[in-house]
Structures are given as structure tokens and as C-alpha cells.
Amino acid sequence: MDKFTVLSAVAAPLPEANIDTDKIIPARFLKTTKRTGLGKHAFDAMRYREDGSENPEFVLNREPYRKAEILITHENFGCGSSREHAPWALLDFGIRCVIAPSFADIFFNNSFKNGILPIRLPRDICDQLMEDARMGANSRITVDLERQVVIRPDGSEIAFDIDPLRRHLLLEGLDDIGQTMRRESAISAYEAKQKKDAPWMPSIVLD
Template identity: 50%
Template sequence: MQPFTKLTGLVAPVDRVNVDTDAIIPKQFLKRIERSGFGQFLFFEWRFDEQGNEISSFSLNLPRYQGAEVLISRANFGCGSSREHAPWAILDYGFRVVIAPSFADIFYNNCFKNGILPIKLSEEQVEELFQRTNAREGYKLTVDLENKRIADDAGLSIPFELDEHRRQFLLQGLDDIGLTLQHADEIAAYEAKNEARLANTF
């Protein structure tokens, strides 16, 4: 998993509350077992009409938001089913950061396992980000995970809170498997010792 330390990226808004995982990645696209290739289906039913044409009014279809790496949205982002495909689609599309006032617990936890930084800010702070994003084409945020702060080049600076264990996961680029592999030598030594003990039992 790619380590996350500091990112300066274009911001894109999805101005909706209760964005559920079926909206993030509809169920008909869950047939793949690999993690890649889901970005093209992100917010599929909001991005495309029944004929497969882009819906020009949806934010992510606007030219000004192409290549965005920071997604801002409203409360209870990622609610609904527990599908891990939702963060897969967000990451594959190109987003490394999602900012919202609140997240569904399972989605929030899955983000860290897939190299995405979910940031919780107050309703007022998120509203400020929406206003700045809408007012200025090419609006970017710098997300500094080491110092737990987001900022822009117009004087905005907002600290955010994050569990230290999760912060270290992202800083080091570790998922659960990577964390386990850090102890590979100890695990191998234990297994060898246990195998010898069992051999002496019979």
C-alpha cells in the first residue's frame, strides 16, 4: 500500500448527505474480485443516464474537477452495506482523501485498509470548504497527515483529529497483512519452535 504523508490535490465536491455504498459503487459491478478497475463505475448512476451518456450536471463530470484527489461531501458518507468495493472504487478513481462531517463506521475503517485518508470536520468547516471549492476553479487543498492539518493557499488552515494507530498505518503504507508481515521473523521462529515441540510429543 502506498504511504500517505502529504498531498496537495484538486478538490471535487459531492454535495449530498447519506451517500451510501450502493451509490458509490452499484451492486451490478461487484462481480470482480480484484481491487482494480472499479473507478470507472464510481457514482455510476449519478454520472451516467440510462443510455450511458454523462449527466452534465453531476459534479465529477465537470471539466474543472477532472483529476481531483480530494473529495468533499456531507454527513454520514459511506452508509449502507459494508462492501469494501466502495473504497476500492474511490481510490481507483484517483481520490486519496475524503472529507465529511461524519462517516459510516465500516466504510471509515475500510478506508484505512486501502490507503485512503477519511477526515472528519465540523459541519461548519465542511461548508467553508464547499464554498471555497465552488467559488474558485482549480481549488486545491494540502493535506498534511504528519501534522494532522489541511490548508489552502488563501489562508485556510484546519487541524483534524485522527487515531494515532490509524495515522501510522497510512504514514507507513501498511494494511493488516503488511502489519503482520513486520513480525515475519518472530512468526517463523514460533512456528519452528512449535513444530519441534510437536515432533517431540509423538
């Protein structure tokens, strides 16, 4: 998982509440267990017309938002079914941070585990950031996870809260497996001791 420290990027405004995981990645694309290749299907029903052509009205189909790495939206983002493919699709598209007044709990938790930073900010602040984002490529928003601030194009800063452990894991680029592998030497030492002290017990081998 890539580290998240400071992100300065184009932000895409998506002023809609209750965007569910089926809108983020429709169920028909959930046949894969790979985390890559889903970006082209992110927001599929919103991005494409019935004939498969792009919908020019959708924000992510317009410049400069095709390369947006920050998404600013409204309440209850990521509601609906608990599919981990939703953060996979966002990340594969290029989104590293989502800013909204609130998130569905499962999506919120899955985002951290996949290297996406979800930031909760009041609705009026999100609306201000959307106005900044509508200025396009000349209006980059910066998210500084180390200092826990969002920096607007005018230089003003907005503080946000984040769980200290989750902040640490994102800064270090550690998912669940990464956390475990950092303790590989301790696990191996325990396994060796277990094999010596209780050879009849089954052991776990880390390859």
C-alpha cells in the same frame, strides 16, 4: 498500499448527505474481487445517463474535478451495505481523502484499510472547504497527515483528529497484511521453535 503523507490536490465538492455505498458503487458491479477497474463505475447512477452518456452536471464529469483526489461532502457518507468495493471504487478513481462531518462506521474503517484517509470536520467547515473547491484548479487543498491539518488555499490551517495507530499505518502504507509481514521474522522464529518443541502440532508456513 501506498503511503499517505502530504496530499495537495484538486478537491471535488459534493454537497449531499447520506450518500450510501450503492451510490458509490452499484451492486451490479460487485462481481469482481479485484481492487482495480471499479473507478469507471464510481457514482455510476450520478455520473451517467440512462443511455450511458456522461451527465455533464455531475461534478466528477467536469474539469478540473475529473482528476480530483479529495472529495468534500456532507453527513453520513458511506452508509448502507457494508461493501468494501466502495473504497476500492473511490481509490481506483483517484480519491485518496474524503472530508465530511460524519461517516458510516464500516465505510470509515474500510477506508483506512485501503489507503483512503477519511477526515471528520464540522459541517460549517466542510461548507467552507466546498467553497474553496468550487474555485477549481486554482484552488488546491492540502492534507498534511503528519501534522494533522487541512490547509486551505489562503494558507489557513484546520486541525483534525485521527487515531494514532491508523495515522501510523497510513504514513507507513501498511494494511492488515503489511502489518503481519513486518513480523515475518518473528513468526518464522516461532514456527521453527514450535516445530522443534512440539513436532506433532500442525504448523503454518509463510511463503
